[in-house]
Amino acid sequence: DIQMTQSPSSLSASVGDRVTITCRASQSINIYLNWYQHKPGKAPNLLIYAASSLQGGVPSRFRGSGSGTYFTLTISSLQPEDFTTYYCQQSYRTPWTFGQGTKVEIK
Amino acid sequence: QITLKESGPTLVKPTQTLTLTCTFSGFSLSTNGVGVGWIRQPPGKVLEWLALIYWDDDSHYSPALKTRVTITKDTSKNQVVLRMTDMDPVDTATYYCAHISVAGTVGYFQHWGQGTLITVPS
Numbered sequence: 001d002i003q004m005t006q007s008p009s010s011l012s013a014s015v016g017d018r019v020t021i022t023c024r025a026s027q028s029i030n031i032y033l034n035w036y037q038h039k040p041g042k043a044p045n046l047l048i049y050a051a052s053s054l055q056g057g058v059p060s061r062f063r064g065s066g067s068g069t070y071f072t073l074t075i076s077s078l079q080p081e082d083f084t085t086y087y088c089q090q091s092y093r094t095p096w097t098f099g100q101g102t103k104v105e106i107k
Numbered sequence: 108q109i110t111l112k113e114s115g116p117t118l119v120k121p122t123q124t125l126t127l128t129c130t131f132s133g134f135s136l137s138t139n140g141v142g143v144g145w146i147r148q149p150p151g152k153v154l155e156w157l158a159l160i161y162w163d164d165d166s167h168y169s170p171a172l173k174t175r176v177t178i179t180k181d182t183s184k185n186q187v188v189l190r191m192t193d194m195d196p197v198d199t200a201t202y203y204c205a206h207i208s209v210a211g212t213v214g215y216f217q218h219w220g221q222g223t224l225i226t227v228p229s
Contacts, residue, residue, distance in 0.1 A: 001170065034215040036154075043203060043219035044146075044154065050213040087154055091214040094167040096144070098154040 002026050002090050006099035012107040017078045021102045023071040023088035032092035035064055035073045038101075039084045047086075048073065078104070109133035111143075111204050111220035118226050119194045125225060129187040129204030133218075136162050136182050142207035143187040144216060145178065147200040155200075159207060160187060196229040 003026035013019050023033065031051035036044040046055045048064035051071060061076040075082055083106050088099040115127040127145070134141055144159035158178040160166040166178050177190045187204060201224050205216035 032213050034213075036216070038154070043221055044205075044216070045219075046215060046217055049208075049215040049217075050210045053210060055217070089154075089156075089216075094159070095169045096156040096159070096214075098156065100153050 001095055002029060002093060002097055004088055004090055004097050004099040006086075006088055006102050008102060009100065010103040010105060012105045013078055014107045015078055015080060017107075019075050019078060019104060021073045021086055021088075021104075023066075023073070023099050025069045025071075025090055025092075028068045029090045029092035031067050032090055033064075033066065033071045034089045034091065035062075036087045036089065037082075037084060038087060044087065075104075109206055109218040111206060111218060113202060113204050113220045113223040115202075115223060115225070117224060118228070119198075121195055121227055121229070123194050125189075125191040125194050125198070127189045127191075127202055127204075127223070127225075129189070129220060131185050131187070131204075131206065134206060136160075136180050136185070136187070138162055140209045142209075142214065143180070144205050144207055145187075145189045145202065146205060146216070147202045148222075149197070149200040152200075157191075157202075158189060161207075194227045196227045198225070199227050200225060 033051045035048040038044040052064045063074045111131040142161040145157040201222040203222045206218040208217040
């Protein structure tokens with residue numbers, strides 16, 4: 001299985017801050033990398049697919065980049081609704097695997 | 108508009124078989140490139156991919172659950188069914204189904220159901 005490792009596992013930030021979450025794959029996955037936002041009690045929400053493509057309706061403050069084994073999700077200016085958990089997920093090979101999540105908390 | 112909804116029992120006894128149905132609208136599972144997957148999240152834990160099935164009946168399973176899980180589709184009913192045998196308390200989780208879209212060759216879960224909490228008592 002391809003292991004996905006996110007860092008940090010949690011972070012504290014303020015509204016307006018720029019934050020970056022990293023995701024590393026245990027082997028090269030090209031750009032087969034997606035990012036989801038998951039709020040408690042809700043279904044996960046697709047933010048970024050194919051490493052850097054912004055899903056329709058997602059604010060432009062979310063940006064994905066990377067290829068191979070190293071990927072980042074950057075939120076350029078945190079908004080109150082962004083304080084929640086984020087997951088990366090690879091679809092290069094089954095089993096599709098998720099990272100362990102990064103919880104973004106209010107400082 | 109694409110929607111998906113999971114249905115099934117909320118409580119399953121140990122050793123019983125869980126049958127979950129994902130009923131969807133807004134897309135067809137006979138369309139080239141389309142798929143549906145199942146994902147679960149135990150309380151306080153991370154997302155775990157379980158299985159997926161594509162328009163052409165190609166299906167894939169988590170190796171950890173391969174002997175216990177079966178995924179099938181009924182295109183005429185717009186449904187995908189997940190069966191998981193020999194349920195255990197560790198299988199307590201919120202189970203989601205999700206629509207798979209493909210950009211080039213990159214698959215991703217574009218739309219998700221609301222999820223259903225399945226409890227297996229100890």
